[in-house]
Amino acid sequence: MFGLLRLVVVLLVLQTVTYIGLSLYSRAVRRGKLARWWEEKGKTGDKEAFVARGLKAYDKSFRRKLILGVYFVPWVLIAVLIYIVNFK
Amino acid sequence: MRYVKWVIIGLFWLCVAAFLHYTLPQRDIVRIVNTYEERQELNDWTRIFWSRPDDQSATIINRDVQFIQGVTPEGRPKVYRNEDTSWSWPPYFKFDTANLYTEANDAISTKDTPEWVAITHYGWRNEFLSIFPNAVAIKPVAGPDVRLIPWFNIIVLTLLAALVWAIWVRWRRFRQRRIDPVIEDVEDSLYAAGEAIEERRGRLRRWLDSWKSK
Numbered sequence: 001m002f003g004l005l006r007l008v009v010v011l012l013v014l015q016t017v018t019y020i021g022l023s024l025y026s027r028a029v030r031r032g033k034l035a036r037w038w039e040e041k042g043k044t045g046d047k048e049a050f051v052a053r054g055l056k057a058y059d060k061s062f063r064r065k066l067i068l069g070v071y072f073v074p075w076v077l078i079a080v081l082i083y084i085v086n087f088k
Numbered sequence: 089m090r091y092v093k094w095v096i097i098g099l100f101w102l103c104v105a106a107f108l109h110y111t112l113p114q115r116d117i118v119r120i121v122n123t124y125e126e127r128q129e130l131n132d133w134t135r136i137f138w139s140r141p142d143d144q145s146a147t148i149i150n151r152d153v154q155f156i157q158g159v160t161p162e163g164r165p166k167v168y169r170n171e172d173t174s175w176s177w178p179p180y181f182k183f184d185t186a187n188l189y190t191e192a193n194d195a196i197s198t199k200d201t202p203e204w205v206a207i208t209h210y211g212w213r214n215e216f217l218s219i220f221p222n223a224v225a226i227k228p229v230a231g232p233d234v235r236l237i238p239w240f241n242i243i244v245l246t247l248l249a250a251l252v253w254a255i256w257v258r259w260r261r262f263r264q265r266r267i268d269p270v271i272e273d274v275e276d277s278l279y280a281a282g283e284a285i286e287e288r289r290g291r292l293r294r295w296l297d298s299w300k301s302k
Contacts, residue, residue, distance in 0.1 A: 003175035
């Protein structure tokens with residue numbers, strides 16, 4: 001069972017690194033998009049406030065929660081693989 | 089220097105290709121002729137080509153390994169080992185070694201009344217290193233000429249290529265936008281500094297020259 005423990009620990013570390021990296025990247029992309037929208041929409045109001053509001057909406061969005069799939073998808077794949085390799 | 093760079097890049101991609109070729113599953117159509125079990129010494133560097141079916145086996149220097157012997161439709165021998173991969177690398181999560189051994193024994197057939205099976209396996213056969221591919225699954229097939237399409241490998245390689253490409257494109261964009269301007273900036277100021285030194289040296293030389301006797 002030590003093998004399973006090692007797999008879980010290694011995978012959790014990898015998933016956490018990927019999750020943090022993807023979150024930061026995705027937020028940066030959203031920030032760039034918001035800045036561009038502000039330019040395109042005729043630059044109404046304060047740019048900083050517009051971007052801050054957009055990021056706040058993004059933090060609560062479903063899109064952002066999709067990144068949590070980094071934690072779930074590999075385990076589902078492993079379960080499917082175990083079933084196919086051993087019981088099918 | 090340009091050749092060194094390309095050789096290093098080539099070696100890197102060669103290693104990636106070898107790694108994938110070793111790890112991804114392949115299928116052979118064979119007729120199983122026999123199975124056997126043999127004690128294997130596992131105390132040299134070729135240990136990396138054998139599995140770690142459980143925790144004890146990591147420290148054991150020899151143990152019994154099951155083998156499956158097959159013959160291809162062309163009459164070429166194929167020998168597979170039959171070992172659990174358990175939770176370790178490569179991630180096949182194979183725990184059913186004993187079941188697979190039973191299936192293999194059930195599928196044994198003679199030359200006169202051949203029973204063809206597709207053996208899914210990963211790994212390499214090398215006679216000099218005495219290493220064997222690990223059988224993962226045995227499926228009966230209609231005949232020796234059945235065409236097997238490696239869907240799993242197609243999907244995995246496509247996804248992998250997409251991932252590498254996505255990261256590569258973003259990295260190049262990032263470099264063009266953030267790193268190249270900085271390097272150009274540094275180069276510019278280096279050149280400027282170089283020119284300033286040159287100019288000063290010129291003045292110093294002129295001053296020194298003025299002391300020389302004409």
